[in-house]
Amino acid sequence: MKKDTFKRNTLPALAMAGPVSLWMILFVTLPMLYIIYISFMSRGVFGDVVYEFSLESYETLLDSTYFKVIVKSLRAAFLTTVLCIFIGYPFAYYIAKKPKEVASKLIMLIMIPFWTNSLMRLNSWLLLFQTSGPVNNFLQSAGFIDAPMSFVYTDGLVMLGMITNMLPFAVLPMYSSIEKLSKSFLEASADLGATRRTTFFNITLPLTFPGIFSSIILVFIPSLGIYTVTDMLGGGKVLYIGNIIKNQFGAIRNWPLGAALSVLLIVITGLLIFIYTRFAKIEDMEVV
Amino acid sequence: MSISKKQKRRRWEEFIGTVYSIIIYAVLYIPVFVMMMFSFNNQRYNYYWNGFTTQWYSKLFSNSALIESLWYSVVIAVLATLISVTIGTIGALGLKKYEFRGKKFINEMLYIPIIVPEIVMAVALLIIFIKIGLALGMGSILIGHCTFCIPYAVVTIKGRISGDGYSHEEASMDLGANRIQTFINVTLPSIMPGVMSAAFLSFTLSIDDVVMSNMLAGAKNSTLPVLILSMNKSGVTPDVNALTTIMILVIVIAMILNNIIKNALKKRKKMEETI
Numbered sequence: 001m002k003k004d005t006f007k008r009n010t011l012p013a014l015a016m017a018g019p020v021s022l023w024m025i026l027f028v029t030l031p032m033l034y035i036i037y038i039s040f041m042s043r044g045v046f047g048d049v050v051y052e053f054s055l056e057s058y059e060t061l062l063d064s065t066y067f068k069v070i071v072k073s074l075r076a077a078f079l080t081t082v083l084c085i086f087i088g089y090p091f092a093y094y095i096a097k098k099p100k101e102v103a104s105k106l107i108m109l110i111m112i113p114f115w116t117n118s119l120m121r122l123n124s125w126l127l128l129f130q131t132s133g134p135v136n137n138f139l140q141s142a143g144f145i146d147a148p149m150s151f152v153y154t155d156g157l158v159m160l161g162m163i164t165n166m167l168p169f170a171v172l173p174m175y176s177s178i179e180k181l182s183k184s185f186l187e188a189s190a191d192l193g194a195t196r197r198t199t200f201f202n203i204t205l206p207l208t209f210p211g212i213f214s215s216i217i218l219v220f221i222p223s224l225g226i227y228t229v230t231d232m233l234g235g236g237k238v239l240y241i242g243n244i245i246k247n248q249f250g251a252i253r254n255w256p257l258g259a260a261l262s263v264l265l266i267v268i269t270g271l272l273i274f275i276y277t278r279f280a281k282i283e284d285m286e287v288v
Numbered sequence: 289m290s291i292s293k294k295q296k297r298r299r300w301e302e303f304i305g306t307v308y309s310i311i312i313y314a315v316l317y318i319p320v321f322v323m324m325m326f327s328f329n330n331q332r333y334n335y336y337w338n339g340f341t342t343q344w345y346s347k348l349f350s351n352s353a354l355i356e357s358l359w360y361s362v363v364i365a366v367l368a369t370l371i372s373v374t375i376g377t378i379g380a381l382g383l384k385k386y387e388f389r390g391k392k393f394i395n396e397m398l399y400i401p402i403i404v405p406e407i408v409m410a411v412a413l414l415i416i417f418i419k420i421g422l423a424l425g426m427g428s429i430l431i432g433h434c435t436f437c438i439p440y441a442v443v444t445i446k447g448r449i450s451g452d453g454y455s456h457e458e459a460s461m462d463l464g465a466n467r468i469q470t471f472i473n474v475t476l477p478s479i480m481p482g483v484m485s486a487a488f489l490s491f492t493l494s495i496d497d498v499v500m501s502n503m504l505a506g507a508k509n510s511t512l513p514v515l516i517l518s519m520n521k522s523g524v525t526p527d528v529n530a531l532t533t534i535m536i537l538v539i540v541i542a543m544i545l546n547n548i549i550k551n552a553l554k555k556r557k558k559m560e561e562t563i
Contacts, residue, residue: 012382012386012467013382013385013386013388015378015382016378016379016381016382016385016386017379017382017383017386017388017391017394018382019375019378019379020375020376020378020379020382020383020394020398020438020442021379021390021394023375023434023435023438024394024397024398024438025394025397027413027416027431027434027435028397028400028401028409028435029397030416031409031412031413031415031416032400032404032412034412034415034416034419035408035411035412035415038415087312090305090308091308091309091312093305094305094306094308094309095309097305106309108543109313110313110316112320112536112539112540112543113316113317113319113320115492115496115535115536115539116319116320116323116532116535116536117496117512117513117516117532117535118496118498118513119498119513119516119517119520120319120323120516120524120528120529120532121319121320121323122319123323123516123520123524124318124319124320124322124323124326125319125322127322127326128318128319128322130336132336133336134337164315164316164319167312167316168316217403221403221404221405222405222406224405225405225406225407225408225499226405226407226499227407227499228498228499228517231517231520232517232520236521242405242407242499245407245408245411246407246502246503249411249414249415249503255415258411259411259415262407262408262411262412265404265405265407265408266404266408269403269404269405273403
């Protein structure tokens, strides 16, 4: 009898949920725990990890140069997110108000550029904005500037790259939550004499908050950790947390410090998710 | 009178919205067109426009490093998609259907690769691979890609599993089908749209991934995005533009064909229904 229920329930459950559980434990839980462990160890003379408890890495983080980079990365990620939301919401709204057939085509049109290699798109911005590039040529021949401006390897160009790379991740969740918004709410609001502005701020905006929060998560977290945009468009001059982590595990070989920075990123994103779950249920998170 | 005023305002708003959207589309497409244009640039390095040539399209195939890295990317993306979708599909079904201890924990773990910056996951995997002595290369990249694809696959497919309980599956079993027959003939077709979009998503994520691949590549081979990143300092060469141009054209053509076939099937179905 007992063997029978094992065969009927435990075995299939194990066969189906087993692989995914094993994968998550082996390649998510364990590495995450290990990285937290490493962050409390010290660095050996030859760039190895010495297994001795130390808070050195965290003390180094509070050192002004690193602290400045952290603040700068947070500010850049925050700015990217805010701009993506403000630019993306009206765009998502415009698409969502179109008939379904048209809307799905317009969404397709957003996706196509994103199947081009992201680094090649970043490289294009570099080509456009370089000293002898088309933008400088145009500005000069139109008489706006006398000498070529240096756009390359500046924070501004990095920001442009971040926003253009992140915008679809902001638009898609907001689109699906605006699209889902029932027309009857808007009609009811209009019937009750609300102006369109009042309806927007009292009905549309609050009801689409889950979409906005998904967008915030989907834009903020990658922009905080990304190093490809800064590598391509910042030319090694503009450093964010992602670059520093990469360098600590690569050239500089200070694993505990890299691990501590990673833990800091986990804490920041954890806080964000915590705030997120307060406002919107995590099950509502529209990741795709 | 007031209606026409309202209509006028609507039309004006519509116009503003259209202009705004065209500007956004333009900004999204500018880098793609610039990339395509520079694939015809007659210069070894892309510093400025130097005249039209198609030489890079023929020279492309003699650049063995480039072709190899593309091949490497495609193989990894295909394998990552197969593994992620297989584990993701049965995992999504298992997590939805069965109750077991630690289920909540596994569900939470699934969100970690989605919500934690990729560099953190990459670094965490790197140190654990080095700790257990796993050689860096295709295997490590593949594990890395699956680790961020599986959660997306599970989430996508879970959303497609209908909430109507398992009446169809039970009916199938009552009619004498075994578990595997039921899975293939009943369960899988019902979640197929989810499985397809999970596969599509996994492939897209894997083929364009830089961070994970760069961290876990080791010294020898690299995927196409890693190669492009490493070219950054010396300048990306026009043959890479040519290759990427071909890739995007293939994708767009495949998409248009897919759309045409879908529409044709829909029309046929409608005709059959009316008959």
